[in-house]
Amino acid sequence: MLAVKEIDVYYGAIHALKNLSLDVEQGSIVTLIGANGAGKTTALKTISGILRPSSGAVLYKGKDITKTAPENIVALGISQVPEGRRVFQTMSVLENLEMGAYLRSNKKEIQKDMENVFARFPRLKERRKQEAGTLSGGEQQMLAIGRALMAQPELLLMDEPSMGLAPLLVKEIFDIIKDINSRGTTILLVEQNANMALSIADKAYVIETGEIVLEGSAEQLLKSEEVKKAYLGG
Amino acid sequence: MIEFAQQLVNGLSLGAIYALIALGYTMVYGIIKLINFAHGDVMMVGAYVGFFSITLLGTNILAAMLVAMLFCAILGVIIEKVAYRPLRNSTRIAALITAIGVSLFLEYITIFILGPAQKVFPSSAFPITEYHIAGISILNKNIFVFISAVVLMLILQYIIKWTKTGKAMRAVSLDMEAAVLMGISVDKTISITFAIGSALAAAAGVMVGVYYNTINPLMGIIPGLKAFVAAVLGGIGIIPGAMVGGFVMGLLETMVSGYGNSMYRDAVAFGVLILILLIKPTGLFGKNTGEKV
Ligand SMILES: Nc1ncnc2c1ncn2[C@@H]1O[C@H](COP(=O)(O)OP(=O)(O)OP(=O)(O)O)[C@@H](O)[C@H]1O
Ligand SMILES: [Mg+2]
Numbered sequence: 437m438l439a440v441k442e443i444d445v446y447y448g449a450i451h452a453l454k455n456l457s458l459d460v461e462q463g464s465i466v467t468l469i470g471a472n473g474a475g476k477t478t479a480l481k482t483i484s485g486i487l488r489p490s491s492g493a494v495l496y497k498g499k500d501i502t503k504t505a506p507e508n509i510v511a512l513g514i515s516q517v518p519e520g521r522r523v524f525q526t527m528s529v530l531e532n533l534e535m536g537a538y539l540r541s542n543k544k545e546i547q548k549d550m551e552n553v554f555a556r557f558p559r560l561k562e563r564r565k566q567e568a569g570t571l572s573g574g575e576q577q578m579l580a581i582g583r584a585l586m587a588q589p590e591l592l593l594m595d596e597p598s599m600g601l602a603p604l605l606v607k608e609i610f611d612i613i614k615d616i617n618s619r620g621t622t623i624l625l626v627e628q629n630a631n632m633a634l635s636i637a638d639k640a641y642v643i644e645t646g647e648i649v650l651e652g653s654a655e656q657l658l659k660s661e662e663v664k665k666a667y668l669g670g
Numbered sequence: 671m672i673e674f675a676q677q678l679v680n681g682l683s684l685g686a687i688y689a690l691i692a693l694g695y696t697m698v699y700g701i702i703k704l705i706n707f708a709h710g711d712v713m714m715v716g717a718y719v720g721f722f723s724i725t726l727l728g729t730n731i732l733a734a735m736l737v738a739m740l741f742c743a744i745l746g747v748i749i750e751k752v753a754y755r756p757l758r759n760s761t762r763i764a765a766l767i768t769a770i771g772v773s774l775f776l777e778y779i780t781i782f783i784l785g786p787a788q789k790v791f792p793s794s795a796f797p798i799t800e801y802h803i804a805g806i807s808i809l810n811k812n813i814f815v816f817i818s819a820v821v822l823m824l825i826l827q828y829i830i831k832w833t834k835t836g837k838a839m840r841a842v843s844l845d846m847e848a849a850v851l852m853g854i855s856v857d858k859t860i861s862i863t864f865a866i867g868s869a870l871a872a873a874a875g876v877m878v879g880v881y882y883n884t885i886n887p888l889m890g891i892i893p894g895l896k897a898f899v900a901a902v903l904g905g906i907g908i909i910p911g912a913m914v915g916g917f918v919m920g921l922l923e924t925m926v927s928g929y930g931n932s933m934y935r936d937a938v939a940f941g942v943l944i945l946i947l948l949i950k951p952t953g954l955f956g957k958n959t960g961e962k963v
Contacts, residue, residue, distance in 0.1 A: 484850075484851060486847060486850060486851075505855075506850045506851070506853075507850065507853040507854065507855050510851065510852065510853035511853060515851070516851045518847070518848060518851060522845055522847070522848035522851075523848075524840070524841050524844045524845060524848065524849075525844060525845075526840075526844060527837070527840060527841065527844065531837055531840075534834075534837060535837060535838070535841050535849070535852045535854070536852055538834070538838065538852045538853050538854050539852075539853040583852070584851075587852070587853065
């Protein structure tokens with residue numbers, strides 16, 4: 437479904453992604469794990485069209501989207517839950533969800549998806565008139581996920597959705613990711629929490645200083661000595 | 671007491687004008703963090719377009735205002751595209767200097783085309799009537815300015831609060847990158863912001879013509895600066911703040927002229943700026959985020 441082909445991405449002189457390739461198969465959960473500053477966010481931003489690779493290509497359903505405008509990439513079915521949630525702080529929960537559906541026009545269907553999001557996250561429904569900035573971290577993460585779902589994505593990019601959350605909430609978020617996937621949405625999940633990510637993923641990539649250093653099935657990587665040592669605390 | 675009420679009446683219409691101009695400053699700042707110093711000059715262009723709409727096209731005052739708003743909306747979009755967009759990723763000071771350049775350009779191109787002399791706003795377009803209510807003299811132009819400004823502000827509030835475009839404008843000003851990830855076109859949203867802000871300035875320009883009777887190519891400078899102070903006073907980037915700031919500046923100015931010495935009215939405006947920057951740089955409505963103007 438998504439194929440990232442040998443991309444190089446720079447911030448000025450900083451070479452953030454080096455000849456990076458990724459494959460995400462339709463219907464799967466793929467995870468990209470790596471330490472602080474490895475280049476995970478950069479990879480997702482490049483797929484979303486916010487950053488441009490200096491070489492290489494991004495293909496989505498066989499179509500080259502390397503130079504496609506970010507809003508058109510969303511229209512093609514790729515949404516992102518950005519790092520740090522990035523909800524619109526002084527807008528209400530409802531307005532945040534509406535922004536997720538910005539490119540859609542069928543009011544009835546939008547309303548239906550809104551109900552689906554509320555069914556999934558009842559706490560958001562209770563707080564729908566509240567400003568997003570007043571929500572707890574976990575609620576904001578749920579809002580960020582709900583907002584991305586409002587675009588009806590076929591491919592959902594998630595950047596460290598478990599960051600800064602209590603262990604119980606982390607588990608809840610991962611259950612939600614599995615559930616979203618089981619309903620047909622393909623997922624590319626970026627995580628530092630390698631254990632959790634590998635436990636729900638089909639396929640995994642390990643990134644270090646902008647390069648893919650390991651790839652394989654999630655099972656394989658969970659067993660791999662290198663991964664255990666570097667990312668699983670033992 | 672009557673004297674005070676009289677100054678209040680005068681101040682409210684002047685304040686409404688400042689509020690309209692301040693809105694453009696604050697909206698543009700909110701979205702691209704630029705103090706658009708050409709904004710007062712867009713107001714001036716609006717006044718001239720209104721003037722010619724009345725004298726050449728023979729329209730009434732309301733139609734003149736609409737023509738001016740439309741013209742300046744387009745002008746604002748062009749200014750952003752040509753002058754500010756290429757600098758969007760450069761330093762703020764570069765954009766600020768460019769804004770000053772655009773300001774001078776608008777002033778002197780107007781002088782070049784129309785000459786430096788002031789023009790008298792045709793009184794036929796707005797015959798003055800005076801009403802006496804409880805000892806207070808109220809001119810129909812005060813009522814006109816106040817009501818049309820309030821109507822425009824209500825329309826703006828409606829757009830920002832309830833329409834999809836308005837919500838997108840808020841989203842872009844809160845978090846541009848997150849807005850992009852929603853599929854919102856930042857370029858389009860910024861263009862709309864300039865169009866709306868410039869249209870409000872144009873309406874204010876026509877009101878200034880009605881209020882002061884004369885217009886000239888440099889008429890945008892002082893009201894522009896005062897509206898800027900109003901925007902800072904309310905908290906730059908905050909829309910209700912600009913409205914309140916505008917009214918405060920207008921009332922302050924008429925009170926100073928009425929009770930004190932009208933020579934001091936401009937000094938007072940900038941005294942307010944200095945005070946607010948010293949005491950609460952984020953303005954009356956601003957949260958203390960550490961962001962400096
Ligand atoms: N805007 C930027 N300007 C310059 N360098 C940047 C910028 N953003 C990221 N970098 C650098 O690029 C590299 C990759 O950063 P990136 O944010 O993609 O890492 P990450 O894997 O997402 O890290 P984290 O787990 O902390 O989110 C880092 O060395 C970082 O310092
Ligand atoms: Mg990151």
